[in-house]
Amino acid sequence: MRVKVACVGGGPAGLYLSILLKLRDPSHDVTVHERNPEGSTYGWGVTYWRGFLDRLRAHDPETARAIEANSVGWSEGIARVGELTARQPGDEGRGIGRHRLLEILADRARSLGVRLEFAHEITPGGLPDADLVVAGDGVHSALRDRHAAHFGTRIVPGRNRYLWLGTDASFDAFTFAFAETDHGWIWFYGYGFAPGAGTCVVECAPETWRGLGLDTAGEEDGQALLEKIFADVLDGHRLVGRPSAGAGAQWLTFRTLTNRTWHRGNLVLLGDAAHTTHYSVGAGTTLALEDAIALAAALHEEPALPRALARYEHERKQALLSVQSAARHSARWYEDLPRYIHLPPEQMFALLGQRHSPLLPHVPPRLYHRLDRAVGRLDTLRRLKRRLGPMVARTLQARASRP
Incomplete structure (x- = not known):
């Protein structure tokens, strides 16, 4: 069924949603409205991790290839405390310029037939005539604030x-x-x-x-x-x-934003308009694009708009629980920095990597580090046992079968 969609906000979430909608059904009428001129954006770079690139590749290989080609990567972390330095291996991370990311998404959207209207501000009292209006206008969303009581918007500084x-x-x-x-x-x-x-x-x-x-x-x-x-x-x-x-x-001052519900009639929240997570977990852009993936799938697979929006909200709220918890504890770790900063650099860096743990604030840091290392050794032994077990079994069986 052909639908008319208006995405208010030309950030990564709105642009990627428009791409996915067109890929699923080229007959959809999709317009992205951005109040700023094309090419103007704030910030410098955004981060994502290798596993997320695999998800992008599954939904639109062309966009994923362009993002990967314009990114730089790392697989280590460095912590410098005064004159002391600790370096540790970590997950494979990537960074891409925010301006370049938006260029890639805008070019891809245009190539699929999405209309992009820059320097075009949509006000809460003048919503576009569309089957679905997507509020992707950021943490300061005017469309959301117009109905803040309905959405149950809560902001914690x-x-x-x-x-x-x-x-x-x-x-x-x-x-x-x-x-x-x-x-x-x-x-x-x-x-x-x-x-x-x-x-x-x-x-x-x-x-x-x-x-x-x-x-x-x-x-x-x-x-x-x-x-x-x-x-x-x-x-x-x-x-x-x-x-x-x-x-x-x-x-x-970072503001953690949540909403009790994410939709009202044919208006739905997307990305930072719906939720924020502390910048220290580096997940903002990833979560916004995952919102777009979930919303596009729900709109395509559900027969009625109310059911599609309810499914989208339920799926994303469930997916965000662990990330939001990690973000809260990460922010608290930095607010409690004097508790950790005088540890030896290796220990401090190890606890920096464990800052998402809900237990860490309640356990003495040195004790937590010792326990974490002990658990790590047990996990290593368990993995070694799982690998060696079949090998030992095959060796014993071979010996037993010898004449």
Whole structure:
């Protein structure tokens, strides 16, 4: 059945949804409305992991190939605490420029017959005439806020301050850098997204932010101070801020957003309009595209719109439970940084990797590390036993059958 769909918001979620809808049925009438001009976006790079690329390949190999070809990868993590450094192997991660990602998705959508209307703002009182209106207009969604009581929108602000910056530093691994100042600890997470291009999120407690004068510093002065603090890690490279309307840098407090329900009539929430997860788990773009995959499948497979939207909401809420829990505990780990920062670097880095655990805040860090290592050794023994068991059995059987 041919349907008319209006996606409000030209971010990754709305664009990828439009691609999947057209791939399933070219007769669908799909338009993406984006209030900003084409080519304008915020931020620098986004992350994803190898397993997610496999999922993209299953739904649209052409888009997956383009994303992979324009990404850089890493398989290690580095933690620098002052002058001490620990490096450990990790999952295979990828980074791609946000601007390039949007170009890839927009080009693919156009090639399939999706209409893209840039510099075209949709207001809550002037929704497009469509069978389905998709609110993919981000965490500050005007379409959602118009009916916030119905959606049951809840926003929980975090404690720490953070700033998203670009840099011309090339990170060969996902890099964590922790620096001690007279006003407390400040740190960043850095990764590459293109040759010679990287991005980092700087974070600190509000007391440190004020003590360093970052709350009142102009953008250039603030970046110069951060370059000095992280000089060893940046190795002479510069930090770059995003354009802002005011004189100061855009320090923010992360807001965790949830909604009791994700749809109202023919209006449905997608991506950050429906949910947010703390940036320290690096899952925002992945989750938004997974929303698009689930919504496209539900619309194609369910005979009626209400059933399709109910299925989409149920599936995605269930899938998000573990990620949202991990994100909450990850954010808390950084808010409780003094609890872990004075451990030996190897132990601190190990617990950094375990920051998603709900048990970690309630167990003394050194004890947790010892228990985690013991469990790891047991798991290794179990895996070795599973591998050796059939081999030993075959050897004994062969010996028993000898004359």
